[in-house]
Amino acid sequence: MAITFGYARVSTSTQNLDAQRDALIAAGVDARHLRVETASGRRDDRPVLAALLTEVDAGDTVVVAKLDRLGRSVSHLVHVVDELERRDVALRSLSEQIDTSTSAGRFMVHMLAALAQMEADLIRERTLDGLAAARSRGRVGGRPTVMSPDRIAAAQMSLAGGQSMAAVARALGVSVSTVRRHMANLQRGPMDGKAVGQ
Template identity: 45%
Template sequence: MLIGYARVLTDDQNLDLQRDALKGAGCERIFEDTVSGAKADRIGLAALMNVLRAGDTVVIWRLDRLGRSLKNLIQLVERLETVKVGLRSLQENIDTTSSGGRLVFHLFGALAEFERNLIRERTQAGLLAARARGRMGGQPKRLDPTKRALALKLHHERSHTIEEICRMMGISKSTLYNYLDKADSDVIGIA
């Protein structure tokens, strides 16, 4: 039996494209998730794994819809193979029920991992080059040094609540707590 699996990252993304492709491929049932692939507890995937029987084929729209990483994807395919279930990816035209399909699956997976590593290396090189030129990444500070000092002073005087300080400064509690933690670590570093 052909059983489909579809996944999108967030609720505001749409599963229609994947559903249509899976139905067009002949899937009798389709399991779905609307969570990041990094989430270990994907309810739709768990339900899919529970209904699989030997001889079934899991059909996905693209390989990245199933696994959160190359390692995870390979583990899932190996798990499917141990229960004699195949995997078919529509976009990459891979079918692991054949030896050629298994070879292509591993080649695509290796190329995808290689590409991710190249992107990571380029990103790191770019960040190092920017730092060498004095540019730091990340969000700019919400408060200038004067306002930051005032917020810290108000907190240490205990004349205002955290909520009042945040409202006056136009910042969130987490931002204020980050400033407080930074100030505490600077004091500890000096001592």
């Protein structure tokens, strides 16, 4: 027999669950099938929610007072909804009036998925634009280099005097790969060696 489960969540133990409980029970959730959790919505590893997702069977329904009780990020919310849909479990959100057992509710979920993808694409695009702008100004990501022009000149003179790269690196307090990289950049020329980090 199909079961209607309720899921209620608060972020801290000082918050009150009564309003969510009352709304879920009024919506037809039997108190025996009400699952309550105290955890931040930003966490993906919520044990009560994880247990609920394994407990539900095809034909069951999960009811929440608001969609943000399942997760604060659109991408995590879409992941949970996808998991429920894959297992043929309906989701009802009382506040947003979404019911994935209806075609309109499924449409809303697909809209959420599209928004999650758009959000990810926009973040990626902004990151790439920021990196390109930084490169055009001669900056790159990573830690700032410890190899000042004076240290590079000292390393160059020491190597020319016959010291090993390991000895030079030890004397300067940097890695051998840092010395090697800066010496290679000197050989390539100033244009290629502008933005090198340690």
